[in-house]
Each structure stands twice: as structure tokens, then as C-alpha cells.
Amino acid sequence: MIFEEIKATREQPIDLLFGTDWWTDCDDVAALEILLKAHRAGLIRLRAIGVNSVMQYSAPSLKAMCEAHGLGEIPIGLDRSAVRKGILCLYQKKLAAFCRSGFSNADCPDAFRLYRRVLASLPGKAVIVDVGFPQIIMQLLRSQPDAYSELDGTELVKSKVSEILLMGGRWDKPFGREYNFCAYPVNRKAASYICRHCPVPLTFLGYEVGKDIVTGGKAVPGLTGRAYAAHGSGNGRPSWDPMTAVAAVIGDAEKAGYRKITGRAVVNPKYGTNRFQACAGGTHAYLVKKKDDRFYQAQIEEILMLPLEETDG
Numbered sequence: 357m358i359f360e361e362i363k364a365t366r367e368q369p370i371d372l373l374f375g376t377d378w379w380t381d382c383d384d385v386a387a388l389e390i391l392l393k394a395h396r397a398g399l400i401r402l403r404a405i406g407v408n409s410v411m412q413y414s415a416p417s418l419k420a421m422c423e424a425h426g427l428g429e430i431p432i433g434l435d436r437s438a439v440r441k442g443i444l445c446l447y448q449k450k451l452a453a454f455c456r457s458g459f460s461n462a463d464c465p466d467a468f469r470l471y472r473r474v475l476a477s478l479p480g481k482a483v484i485v486d487v488g489f490p491q492i493i494m495q496l497l498r499s500q501p502d503a504y505s506e507l508d509g510t511e512l513v514k515s516k517v518s519e520i521l522l523m524g525g526r527w528d529k530p531f532g533r534e535y536n537f538c539a540y541p542v543n544r545k546a547a548s549y550i551c552r553h554c555p556v557p558l559t560f561l562g563y564e565v566g567k568d569i570v571t572g573g574k575a576v577p578g579l580t581g582r583a584y585a586a587h588g589s590g591n592g593r594p595s596w597d598p599m600t601a602v603a604a605v606i607g608d609a610e611k612a613g614y615r616k617i618t619g620r621a622v623v624n625p626k627y628g629t630n631r632f633q634a635c636a637g638g639t640h641a642y643l644v645k646k647k648d649d650r651f652y653q654a655q656i657e658e659i660l661m662l663p664l665e666e667t668d669g
């Protein structure tokens with residue numbers, strides 16, 4: 357029903373680029389599941405996937421998800437400055453076994469170059485959504501003109517991106533700390549850089565928004581249920597990433613059930629702590645829930661439990 361409600365007012369699909377850490381937590385898988393189903397339903401066009409924390413099975417496990425939804429052609433890029441070795445991630449290995457194309461990390465371009473190529477090729481503006489570490493967006497903003505565009509990264513984003521939506525930060529108290537902005541020094545630096553230099557509206561869904569809303573689990577059909585089971589989260593996980601994905605698909609924070617607090621966000625580049633100065637008309641915003649938790653949980657569960665054939669638009 358949620359997809360039908362969106363479709364009733366959507367004139368054309370939203371072009372969307374999706375960044376994910378695709379890392380030790382499995383809620384990224386639910387976020388991707390939501391975006392792939394929304395793409396199949398004609399609500400968005402998922403133009404690119406950027407992986408901002410690279411492990412052995414990153415590319416084949418992502419490709420397997422896309423192939424399972426009939427969308428194996430969606431390009432995948434990697435942030436090669438964030439290759440993480442020696443960390444076991446069972447859900448990725450499990451999903452990678454379903455990759456039919458023999459796709460590997462070596463087949464992926466650098467994510468920020470992929471973003472440049474995709475943005476330059478679009479006739480209109482896209483939304484960038486990221487539910488992981490923020491360094492691909494920093495690399496994009498700092499990028500130089502190339503064969504795809506004569507614009508530098510900041511100018512390219514200004515002309516081809518309408519908004520950036522990040523799962524990141526903790527906004528319900530001063531000097532909040534949240535994993536995506538804190539885990540590694542490069543993440544802290546990137547989050548700080550983006551807040552200082554992003555030329556388009558930047559919206560955050562923070563830690564406090566998703567922590568008590570449990571969704572997903574082994575009952576979800578297809579590879580997503582397998583991923584949750586392999587992760588040891590058969591009964592679900594907090595919903596930071598799927599909530600961000602649903603908000604992106606709905607495309608309007610108010611309609612998605614949030615109040616937007618506008619102002620200016622600052623992230624400390626050394627510690628990754630964030631703070632916020634609220635002001636009317638600020639280009640940064642964080643989201644505050646207007647509804648009770650069950651509302652958001654029901655939205656996510658409805659989409660995750662859709663059989664694939666019912667998502668075709």
C-alpha cells in the first residue's frame with residue numbers, strides 16, 4: 357500500500373545514488389532491499405551503488421542482491437581507500453555464493469568516479485543517500501574535472517544533486533557520537549568536511565531515530581532474510597538504514613513522518629562528535645519522528661515482506 361500511495365503522486369521516478377558501508381551490520385541489506393523494490397515499482401531509479409567500506413565479498417554480495425531483483429546492471433563502485441582486511445562478515449560470504457555473474461571487487465570502478473559519471477550523464481538532478489561512512493561524498497566534492505564532466509566535484513554536485521540524505525550523527529544531545537561519523541579517523545574527517553563544504557541541502561537521520569525500531573529478520577523473503585539469519589539477527593535489528601531508505605523513497609521528510617530541524621551541523625574532525633545550531637532556513641537538517649515507532653516499523657515491514665513480483669510497476 358505504501359508504494360501505491362507514493363505512486364499516486366509521483367510524476368517520474370527519483371534518480372538516486374546509494375552509498376553503503378555494507379559492513380558488519382546487516383541493516384544495510386534491508387535498506388538495499390527497499391531501494392531495489394522501489395526501483396522495480398517505478399518509484400526511484402537506483403543509478404549507482406557506492407561501497408564505503410570494502411571487504412572480500414563486498415562486490416559479489418551486492419551484485420547478488422541486485423541480480424536477485426533482476427537489476428544486475430546497476431553499477432557498483434568501491435572506496436578503495438577503505439579496504440578492510442581480516443574482519444569476518446558471514447552474511448556477505450553467504451550472499452556472494454548467489455552471485456551468478458562471477459562479479460568481483462576488481463570489476464568495480466572507484467565509487468566517486470562512478471558517481472561523477474552517473475551525475476554527469478543525468479538530464480536532471482539526483483538524490484544521494486548514504487547509510488554508511490561519508491568519505492565517498494567527500495571524495496566526490498573534492499574531485500577534479502575529468503572526461504565525464506568539466507565541472508569540479510562541488511560544482512557538479514551543485515548542478516546535479518538536489519539533496520544529500522545521510523544516516524549519521526546523533527542529534528538528541530550536544531556532542532553526540534555515532535558510528536558512521538566516528539568509527540575511523542577518515543570517517544570523522546569526511547563527516548566534518550561534508551558539513552563544511554556541501555553546496556546542497558544535507559539531511560541527517562540520526563542514531564536516536566532508529567535505535568528502538570526493530571525490523572527485518574530471517575522471515576524476510578529472499579536473500580535479505582538469509583543475510584539477517586547469517587548475521588545472527590534472525591529476529592531483526594534496529595532500523596537506521598531501512599528508515600533512511602524509506603524516507604528517500606518517499607522523497608519528502610514531512611510525508612515520511614518526520615519534522616525537519618533546520619540549521620547548521622558541525623562534526624569535530626578529530627573525535628567525530630556532532631553538534632547542531634538550529635536556525636530557520638539553514639541548509640542542514642536532522643529528522644525528528646512525528647509518529648510513534650510502530651508507524652515506521654510497519655512501513656519497513658510492509659516493503660520488506662512484499663514478494664518481488666508484486667513490486668513491479
Ligand SMILES: [Ca+2]
Pocket residue numbers: 376377378381383384487488597
Ligand atoms: Ca550502514
